[in-house]
Amino acid sequence: MGDTFAVIGSTLVYEGALLDLEVRTLRAPDGAVLQREVVHHPGAVAVLLMDGSDAVLIRQHRTAVGGDVLEIPAGLLDRAGEPPEEAAARECVEEVGLRPRRLTRLGGIHTSVGFTDEYIHLFLGEDPVAEDAGQAHGEEAALQVVRIPFDQLARQARDGQLDDAKTIVAVLAVAARRDADTGS
């Protein structure tokens, strides 16, 4: 028994291109035996990219949610050992053709602690310079770049008009830091 959770069994039921799925058996402190499905994910980065007073977002097809999503540039930590900062800058170039010259960490999020270990490192990107994105394929070939005044975007995030978790967290965190800096 004890006062901690013990993993007493594990079965890898799927190994995929992006995700692995494990069924894990736990013994809880009260003796209950539980099964939990755990989706293993490589982790990701996302960047609230500012160009002057505008935020630079994308509208992209996301088959998992059945439609287009307005979101900040983001991507997988898919190259072995790549530091999150480098991945963040790379994704900005690939998705919107801009490389931020300044990146500030905003912390990060566990997207859904009930079933996945996915963690997204969040950044504020500023002072961008244009850089050729090269040839895109699939979803990235079809994405649309959307510039929105940051104040308007922050109101949308506050009022429940956005629904992408990483985007809302980054936008509201930056808005709150700006409010704190201006002493309002």
Next chain:
Amino acid sequence: MGDTFAVIGSTLVYEGALLDLEVRTLRAPDGAVLQREVVHHPGAVAVLLMDGSDAVLIRQHRTAVGGDVLEIPAGLLDRAGEPPEEAAARECVEEVGLRPRRLTRLGGIHTSVGFTDEYIHLFLGEDPVAEDAGQAHGEEAALQVVRIPFDQLARQARDGQLDDAKTIVAVLAVAARRDADTGS
């Protein structure tokens, strides 16, 4: 071809207690054929529960992330046809023994649009009354109720000291609404 994404194949590779996993084949507008892993999830609710000037959170073991997580009360939409508001109030009772008499919708989040359809309905809960939670099992039997002054919690969310996505979104959205209401 056309200008939309077409689903041209689908295989259900796992049907679980909580999650189903589908491997979907898409044809993108540029003709590229893509495979995407999609985790189907029943959806959830989460509540930023205020008791006076304190927020009432929980610290709970989450095996997917390998440890304890500080988070707002939350749970699955696991009863057929249950309205999100009822699920939200029920989870507050089950997890912290308080039933909010007032619930305000804060919108919601797609937790991770790259791979899952999970959507969490977010609420602000206020004016709570005590209500017996009944017998808990597993993770809920071991959870710890944590009261934190809201202003302190909002600073933690802003400064990247929290990492649960639903918690950060709810806290920063409520903090921003309060700032807007006070005209600061």
